[in-house]
Amino acid sequence: MVQDLVIERQRLVQQDGTAGDLGVPAGTPPGSPIGPWERLDRGCVDITALNPPPSPGEVFRYFxxxxxxxxxTRQQPxxxxxxxxxVIFxxxxxxxxTFTLDIRGFTVDITATATGFTWHTGDGTDLTTTTPGAPYPRHTISHDYATGTYTAALTTTWTATFSVDGGITAPVPGSTTTDGTPVTFAVLQARPVLTNPFD
Structure with a gap:
């Protein structure tokens, strides 16, 4: 990034009441500007270093x-x-x-990925996995319950990578979480009943 700068100066009244060859009105306090502005130089200056790309920590705050x-949360049955x-979860x-953000004029692409799943079963047990599970018969997450009514919920942990202006991809430090809508269900005790097939 380049900026066009004009450098000017203006004289100030000194402690002894003078300002070079300029006449100073009586009683003018030291440090007061006096006389016209004088142009010293003009040119283009590279100010890229004054607006560095977003740091990983800054991107994390946006993340x-x-x-x-x-x-x-899905369950079977x-x-x-x-x-x-x-019960299968x-x-x-x-x-x-993927999200595209503008951070201080830089285009930042953030790709968030769910990397951790904590299943709060509702009976005091937490099941932590690195996969979102699957329905029967490819299920990987299940829990046994006693008789009662339970509310289960899922907390998802998200991590991310980012790139600035289409550059190299780097990890975002840290993680964040989201909580899904809970589900409530009853667990019933089935009792066998003998019947006469000829009735």
Whole structure:
């Protein structure tokens, strides 16, 4: 970045009441400007260093304010569950999102990725994974419950990379989290009932 600068000066009244060869009115206090401005020089100056590209720490502050997805909690079976039948958890929201920001005149691309998933099961247990899970039969996240009503929720941890003006990609230091909408369900106890098939 280059800026056109004009350098000028103006004389000041000295402690002894003089200002070079200029006449100084009586009683003018020292330090007062006197006489016209004089042009000394004019030229172009490279001021790039005065506006450096955004630092990783500065990008992180912006990253924390991005509207990242609040991934929903999905469970199987949908609705109520049964004791002895594990509840399967997964999420089907977007796990990668790219944002383009203007930071002090620089174009900054931030790519956020969901890298951690904490499933709050509602019975005091937290399940932490690095994948969003999947529905049956490819499920990887499940939990056994006793009889009762539970509210489960998902906290997603996001990390990111960034580039400035299309340059090299670098990691954003630190991470941030989002909380998805919780789901409430009942876990019921199934009881066998003998029936006469001939009735």
């Amino acid at each position: 924390q304010t991005l509207p990242l997805p609040q991934l929903p 949908p609705g109520n569950a049964l004791v002895g039948l594990p 997964f999420t089907d929201g977007p796990t990668t999102q």
